[in-house]
Amino acid sequence: MAEPKATPIGPGVVQVVHDGRADIVYVAGTSDDRWAFSNGRVYRETAAPESPAKTRSGSRPHVSQALSAPMPATVASVSVQPGARVRKGDTILVLEAMKMELPLRAPADAQVVAVNCRVGELVQPGTLLVELE
Amino acid sequence: MPRIARLLIANRGEIALRIIRACREMGIESVAVYSDVDRASPHVAAADLAVRIGPAAAAESYLSISRILEAAQETGADAVHPGYGFLSENAAFADACERAGLIFVGPPAAVIARMGSKIEARRLMDAAGVAVVPGETPGDQSDAGIRRAIERIGRPALVKASAGGGGKGMRRIDADTDADEAIRGARREAQAAFGDGTLYVERALERPRHIEVQIFADAHGHVIHLFERECSVQRRHQKIIEESPSAAVAPGLRERMTSAAVAAARAADYRNAGTIEFLVEGSGDAATFFFLEMNTRLQVEHPVTEEVTGVDLVRAQLAVASGDPLPWLDRSLQLQRHAIEARVYAEDPGRGFLPQAGLLLLYREPRAPGIRVDAGVVEGGAVSPHYDPIMAKVIASGETRSIALARLSAALREYPILGIHTNVPFLLRVLEHPDFVAGRIDTTWLDREADALARNSDGEIPAFVRAAMETAAAGAAVRETQASTPDPWRTLTAWRG
Numbered sequence: 001m002a003e004p005k006a007t008p009i010g011p012g013v014v015q016v017v018h019d020g021r022a023d024i025v026y027v028a029g030t031s032d033d034r035w036a037f038s039n040g041r042v043y044r045e046t047a048a049p050e051s052p053a054k055t056r057s058g059s060r061p062h063v064s065q066a067l068s069a070p071m072p073a074t075v076a077s078v079s080v081q082p083g084a085r086v087r088k089g090d091t092i093l094v095l096e097a098m099k100m101e102l103p104l105r106a107p108a109d110a111q112v113v114a115v116n117c118r119v120g121e122l123v124q125p126g127t128l129l130v131e132l133e
Numbered sequence: 134m135p136r137i138a139r140l141l142i143a144n145r146g147e148i149a150l151r152i153i154r155a156c157r158e159m160g161i162e163s164v165a166v167y168s169d170v171d172r173a174s175p176h177v178a179a180a181d182l183a184v185r186i187g188p189a190a191a192a193e194s195y196l197s198i199s200r201i202l203e204a205a206q207e208t209g210a211d212a213v214h215p216g217y218g219f220l221s222e223n224a225a226f227a228d229a230c231e232r233a234g235l236i237f238v239g240p241p242a243a244v245i246a247r248m249g250s251k252i253e254a255r256r257l258m259d260a261a262g263v264a265v266v267p268g269e270t271p272g273d274q275s276d277a278g279i280r281r282a283i284e285r286i287g288r289p290a291l292v293k294a295s296a297g298g299g300g301k302g303m304r305r306i307d308a309d310t311d312a313d314e315a316i317r318g319a320r321r322e323a324q325a326a327f328g329d330g331t332l333y334v335e336r337a338l339e340r341p342r343h344i345e346v347q348i349f350a351d352a353h354g355h356v357i358h359l360f361e362r363e364c365s366v367q368r369r370h371q372k373i374i375e376e377s378p379s380a381a382v383a384p385g386l387r388e389r390m391t392s393a394a395v396a397a398a399r400a401a402d403y404r405n406a407g408t409i410e411f412l413v414e415g416s417g418d419a420a421t422f423f424f425l426e427m428n429t430r431l432q433v434e435h436p437v438t439e440e441v442t443g444v445d446l447v448r449a450q451l452a453v454a455s456g457d458p459l460p461w462l463d464r465s466l467q468l469q470r471h472a473i474e475a476r477v478y479a480e481d482p483g484r485g486f487l488p489q490a491g492l493l494l495l496y497r498e499p500r501a502p503g504i505r506v507d508a509g510v511v512e513g514g515a516v517s518p519h520y521d522p523i524m525a526k527v528i529a530s531g532e533t534r535s536i537a538l539a540r541l542s543a544a545l546r547e548y549p550i551l552g553i554h555t556n557v558p559f560l561l562r563v564l565e566h567p568d569f570v571a572g573r574i575d576t577t578w579l580d581r582e583a584d585a586l587a588r589n590s591d592g593e594i595p596a597f598v599r600a601a602m603e604t605a606a607a608g609a610a611v612r613e614t615q616a617s618t619p620d621p622w623r624t625l626t627a628w629r630g
Contacts, residue, residue, distance in 0.1 A: 012495045018597040025598055026497065040545055042557070045602065071489065100301075101321065
């Protein structure tokens with residue numbers, strides 16, 4: 001099979017001739033996080049695995065479970081306090097983004113070690129919100 | 134009644150742009166309003182004037198009646214268009230506009246209040262001979278009161294915001310659902326989306342189709358309909374794909390539904406554009422339909438009706454609000470084409486449909502015969518986490534359903550959006566599903582299929598895509614060097630603004 005031949009034909013637009021046909025591919029992003037689109041499909045390649053969750057209160061080596069924000073969101077409610085015992089599936093807190101509620105639930109039976117967010121706070125993706133043990 | 138000369142648009146995103154477009158065509162000056170995070174949004178740039186109305190939180194900006202009225206006064210606007218969502222079905226807002234001497238582009242406040250009250254709306258429908266789905270707005274709005282209403286109506290039931298639609302604040306209560314958690318979640322969402330946490334409880338029908346009738350009324354006694362739209366493809370009560378005509382509506386059923394809708398609008402003493410939503414059980418002329426609710430505003434999916442009938446609904450809204458008679462006669466309206474709309478949302482179907490926010494690194498809209506794109510975003514712009522995740526609507530039309538469907542699929546295949554995940558790949562899988570192609574759908578269909586359709590089957594990056602990515606990586610080094618030279622226009626905006 002011949003090597004694909006790629007030719008930029010406009011800003012973010014590449015024509016690739018391969019296997020006897022030509023495809024248009026749209027490309028954007030940086031070398032760390034590159035995106036591409038072709039024929040209704042989206043491809044993404046990140047250089048490193050997603051950076052570890054950012055914590056504000058320093059690292060806690062014994063924490064076995066943590067709930068972090070999957071997206072920019074506002075904290076709508078927090079139903080636990082440090083020290084509380086939770087069961088798998090319990091709602092720990094509720095985030096709100098784009099007018100939709102997203103409950104974050106306990107992944108397993110656990111004890112709450114720390115709650116790092118307040119109701120009404122805008123949190124960023126990866127922010128560690130609740131630590132469980 | 135005075136002509137509208139300067140219109141304030143109390144909304145953002147694609148619908149604000151749609152209304153600004155109509156203003157431009159009609160020689161009406163447009164006034165945009167914006168929150169702090171929307172300062173650089175396309176609707177602000179497109180309008181003739183723009184006013185900051187508050188911080189990002191909708192409650193202090195797009196839902197603030199006082200801030201919006203101040204903006205209207207400041208700019209000398211003589212009319213207000215509420216768009217959809219936000220304050221569009223808030224009777225107090227319409228009333229405040231009327232009191233401030235502003236034309237509210239929509240029905241009178243009393244009609245919004247009447248149709249917004251599910252009890253009153255159902256009483257009116259009953260009187261007009263239209264069947265209604267069993268349900269109630271409990272007088273006791275406490276958790277226990279709502280719980281008792283659920284048990285009276287029977288499970289499965291739906292708990293939803295009394296004050297608005299769009300699936301916001303709606304929860305399905307099945308036999309095993311934790312009712313209290315659902316009630317509290319529905320109330321919080323209703324409060325956040327509409328500023329009113331009042332809840333309504335109704336029986337959930339089994340596998341109904343969602344079919345709605347567009348109606349329009351003027352101040353001269355004319356009430357007409359513009360046929361139906363089918364919106365059965367919904368994910369958790371959020372419409373995703375809408376079309377007209379409905380594959381499930383035979384001529385006899387269409388006649389019965391549109392007559393009921395016109396009678397209902399007349400009974401409500403309706404004015405301007407509105408939609409009567411029905412749930413339909415069964416098929417053919419034997420199908421039965423139930424009144425679901427009336428939306429006293431322009432709908433997200435209004436372009437579908439515009440494409441099949443060839444009219445401009447927003448233009449007609451502004452004309453009727455100025456006191457003109459309806460621009461069309463009932464008998465001049467025809468279903469000329471088939472149209473299908475797909476809503477493009479900033480969400481990641483591969484990760485539980487999580488809403489996405491961030492910068493649009495690349496955004497190029499498809500252009501082709503029979504394709505219309507109503508969008509509220511631009512390349513280089515941001516999608517904010519603060520508001521509804523709708524980015525754009527792609528509407529395809531053609532002589533037949535299969536032509537419209539083929540055009541919509543082809544357009545979505547040529548709609549690159551990079552930098553955040555969207556539902557475009559998911560939409561394509563929905564449109565190409567044999568059930569959708571055959572029109573075998575109901576309001577629960579997508580919730581049954583969504584997990585399978587959301588699974589990302591892309592897997593490995595194909596060699597030809599990788600080749601394109603590598604070419605771009607080589608080119609990027611050059612562009613980054615160029616970008617480090619300051620752009621005088623960007624530098625200027627700091628003091629121009």
